[in-house]
Amino acid sequence: MSKYLNDMNEIFKALNDATRREILDLLKEKDMSAGEIADAFNISKPSISHHLDILKRADLITSEKNGQFIIYSINTTIMEDVLQWILTFKQ
Amino acid sequence: MSKYLNDMNEIFKALNDATRREILDLLKEKDMSAGEIADAFNISKPSISHHLDILKRADLITSEKNGQFIIYSINTTIMEDVLQWILTFKQ
DNA sequence: AAAGTATTTAGATATTTGTCTAAATATTTA
DNA sequence: TAAATATTTAGACAAATATCTAAATACTTT
Numbered sequence: 001m002s003k004y005l006n007d008m009n010e011i012f013k014a015l016n017d018a019t020r021r022e023i024l025d026l027l028k029e030k031d032m033s034a035g036e037i038a039d040a041f042n043i044s045k046p047s048i049s050h051h052l053d054i055l056k057r058a059d060l061i062t063s064e065k066n067g068q069f070i071i072y073s074i075n076t077t078i079m080e081d082v083l084q085w086i087l088t089f090k091q
Numbered sequence: 092m093s094k095y096l097n098d099m100n101e102i103f104k105a106l107n108d109a110t111r112r113e114i115l116d117l118l119k120e121k122d123m124s125a126g127e128i129a130d131a132f133n134i135s136k137p138s139i140s141h142h143l144d145i146l147k148r149a150d151l152i153t154s155e156k157n158g159q160f161i162i163y164s165i166n167t168t169i170m171e172d173v174l175q176w177i178l179t180f181k182q
Numbered sequence: 183a184a185a186g187t188a189t190t191t192a193g194a195t196a197t198t199t200g201t202c203t204a205a206a207t208a209t210t211t212a
Numbered sequence: 213t214a215a216a217t218a219t220t221t222a223g224a225c226a227a228a229t230a231t232c233t234a235a236a237t238a239c240t241t242t
Contacts, residue, residue, distance in 0.1 A: 124218080125219055125220085136220090140220055140221085141220090158218090159219080
């Protein structure tokens, strides 16, 4: 668990888009290359690349170069920050 | 707990603003009138009214007229939806 | 080294968003 | 009922956002 909460602005900004939330849903199942992710949407590759960049800046995903591919993975530890934020509203 | 998840688009849209999240923080402590809420920010009353409208559309707050005042309250049951959404990412 | 594949960067554009001031509506008080 | 108070609605505008096409970069294969 993170000692200091990550920038909630960046996190909520990243989550405020249905396409980006769908990307997280995909990565929840398995790591995927940028191309594989783009193939799952009717959106251009540059647009998906931009969404991936926003998710990455929020630390919601990580990327690793593997040859000519870039493999994206979900970073669930950031979800813990959102969870903690929400729990401040319980009771 | 809600049987059907509320419109996550509206919820995340509402949460994607620092002022609106601060309003929720205020209402977490106690119910407040629109004017009291506005006084807590260096933002015009119409702008705060607009933020309250967005929070209300997301069901994150409720309002009740009391004479010439409109009293706003937090609706924490919607946070349960966000909680459930986040939990889909755990493990 | 040239061609092909994977991805991002750059630049443009239409839409959405947050803010403001001015005006309208609703309630209370003198 | 007129004046004061509380809040919202309307309309304008600048900034942010999501998208696109075209071009650039990086790696692999022949």
